[in-house]
Amino acid sequence: MFILIPIFAVSIFSNYRSSRILQEQIGERTSSAMLSVINYIDLSMQNAFELTTVLANDNDLNRIFVSAGKELTPESLLDFQKATNQLVSVTTSVNRMISQASLFHSSSGILLSTSGYQHISEKDSGEWARIAMEANGKTALYFPAVNKFNSNHQPDPIYNKENLVVMRLMNVLRQPNDNIVLLPIKKQYFADLIRDLLPRSGAQIYLLTDKGQLVVNSMGDNSLPPLSPEKTIEIRELPGGSDQMLIVKAVSAASGWSLVMIQPAKAIFHDTTQLKWWTFGVIGASLIVALWMSLTIFNGIARPIKKMVHAMKQVRNGQLETVVAHDRQDEFGYMMDSFNLMTQGQRHLIQDVYEKQLRLAKTEFKLLQSQINPHFLYNTLDTIYSEAVLNGADELGEMVLNLSRFFRYSLGKGRETYTVVETFEHLAYYLAVQRIRCQGQLIVHSRIAPEAKDLHVLKLAVQPLVENAILHGLEKKTGTRELWLSAQAVNGVLQIDIRDNGIGISDERLAAIKESLAKIRAFDFDLIVSESRSSADLFGLRNVKARIKLHYGEEANMEVDSEEGTGTRIRLSLPIAMLSAEGNTTK
Incomplete structure (x- = not known):
């Protein structure tokens, strides 16, 4: 089973490494596509910026502003209307993302566009006018926060949340003034560009300026990314979420604008995850098979060997009746049968030698008994006893009598055992003789x-x-x-x-x-x-x-x-x- 450990380790490492390679490749391809889109957006915005520069320095427009003075007359409004229509026709032919243009006459507070004109209060124009003035002749961006309608009850292009407004002060190259040229750009143009990058449902993409302002996102709302990624490609959980998300960020080196794409990692790694679980399943099945094989080998080899060793130890300790019980028909069964036959033969051999020695000992004992003539011994002892009594030697007679009885018991033939009472009586004869000696x-x-x-x-x-x-x-x-x-x-x-x-x-x-x-x-x-x-x-x-x-x-x-x-x-x-x-x- 230990042989499988390197295989399991390589399998797990291969799954992990393949997931990492897939993550890197998907991230690189996605990042490359996002960089292409962001570069195209840079080019489009650069065209819009250059167009505002051309318009801000147009001689005809600046001459109309100069001749109009601080207050616009009907003739001036008509001139501005003609100039604005001409301006729109020029801009739309040059850049398709711009549908109209507007001019703001700062002194009178009138905003002129192709759809008409309207008087803008200082309160309403305060934010975007301030942004344009702070830019000091440079291009500025304004993101409308509310929707408003002009005098013709049409959506005002400057106050439309669906637009991004590019602004610049007029007559920048000669003598800057407070008049402003404004080019509204529909956010839908950017949304169409970035939506093509979405790989599948559940993914989100955000277009941000260099200052982190949201231009547009794939959801169509004003929500910012839930986090600002620190790396170009990373997988992490979103705040308040539990699912792993793949986050890819592409930043324009020219403008600093960025695209952030967020998509569920499980959707990307669905196939590899399935392969990973298949691998784990195979590993688990392999472990089960390995355990089963280990148990089979143990039962087939190790256990019978342990049983044989245990039986050998018992025989070595003198337990010759040991038998190895089994029902095997293989080589181990043959060994166990041979062991049982060997111990049985050893028992029989020991018993044969044992019985032979026993018979020899009995033969020697009977030979000793046969060498003694009991009748001659008993008669001789009785004669000595009679002579001792006749001569008044009672103590000697008692000793001879007890000795005679002792020999009758010891040399008695035909009985191998006596009761405990008889044994103690025999001891009494022997002790009577010893008592006289003591x-x-x-x-x-x-x-x-x-x-x-x-x-x-x-x-x-x-x-x-x-x-x-x-x-x-x-x-x-x-x-x-x-x-x-x-x-x-x-x-x-x-x-x-x-x-x-x-x-x-x-x-x-x-x-x-x-x-x-x-x-x-x-x-x-x-x-x-x-x-x-x-x-x-x-x-x-x-x-x-x-x-x-x-x-x-x-x-x-x-x-x-x-x-x-x-x-x-x-x-x-x-x-x-x-x-x-x-x-x-x-x-």
Whole structure:
């Protein structure tokens, strides 16, 4: 999926760059067309300005003004009428945007035109006359603010909001005076020119003078552009609006007049916007496909590999029953089947070797039993007991009797397990012999919980632990020697505790014992440890734990706790579910 990131980046950049190029090209073409129009308007206005110069310095007109004096007579008005008609015919033939001309006689306040004359009050003529006087012989522009009608009830060309008036003082080259020549120009002429620039509906265009005065706009009203653009081409929002607008401005280098066009950007970039959304759609679809492919690859490759690794870790931790469940028919399915067959074969191999070693251990044990003639041993012990009683050696007789009973239990054939009660009775024979050896200083406390009495335990599973407690704990202790034996069932587990108040075990030695015992597991190949390969105090402990692991499984355990100088406690924990009330154990 990361491979698609450069493609997405290039696509987005290409869309952005294409929009920028389109904006620049449209702006440049629009600006070029607007410059052509503004140059044509400059040429037209230059013609109008030159025409006012010609009229202002016309000898016939100036002579009529001089001969008329300060007050115009009917003859003077007639002369002006003729001159004005001649003036209009000349101007209209030269410049089609001018339909008529007017002359203003400042002294009398009379405005003469082709449609007649009228007396203009100083109040009415104040604004445009002031503008012409301030120009001091230069061309001036006047934008009428209201409409008025002349004496013939026709729209006055000077007071018509649809006109732009070009003005200049008369007789500029000789002796300037207050008389003014006025040329009204219809704004519609400019509107027709700029309207052809509009590319589509929704666009607006404005023609402005060098002073920022509105000449005309495409809407036909007197509204100015909503903003003054700082750049020739830019895209921005209008004040109070939310849509992006393309603003193009063209300024005449000669006159300073300008054209400002405003059009919605979405109309211009409609096709590119559609292409952009198509691109985003393709990118989104590609992402979905990439995610789907990633999940497919993960489910097809990464997940089965993780499952295999997890199963391998479980097998490495000793969980040989691990099986990788799957329904695949591909190479991974073949690998998982091979793994399952391998673990199954390993389990079978371990079980075969394990059972072979178990049979070997049993054979060795039975061989040892067979080497002893029980009847000869029992008869010999009975003879010694009888002689001891006849000679008054009661203590010796009791020792021999208990020893005989102990061997009858230990060498008894045909039974592998005994109940807890029977096991404790056997321990009582052994402890009776040990009590005589300790000269009566051994005190034994025995307790069996009712629920544990009839549970069967492996033969000789407890006696080595009791022997270990006496030999390594109590014999080396001075004073009273006490031994506690108890059996109880707790949460499905038979707990047999052997506790003494002997000399205890040092921390260093206890750690070594625990480490050695922790290595013994149910599937350990070295379950039966010979005495030559283990220290004296560990031999019995290791073999007992190996036997209970062998017979009761991994849940069976043996714990050793001790405090130096205080005593030692050994606890056998046997799962009751693995015990049988008939006297057999589950292997």
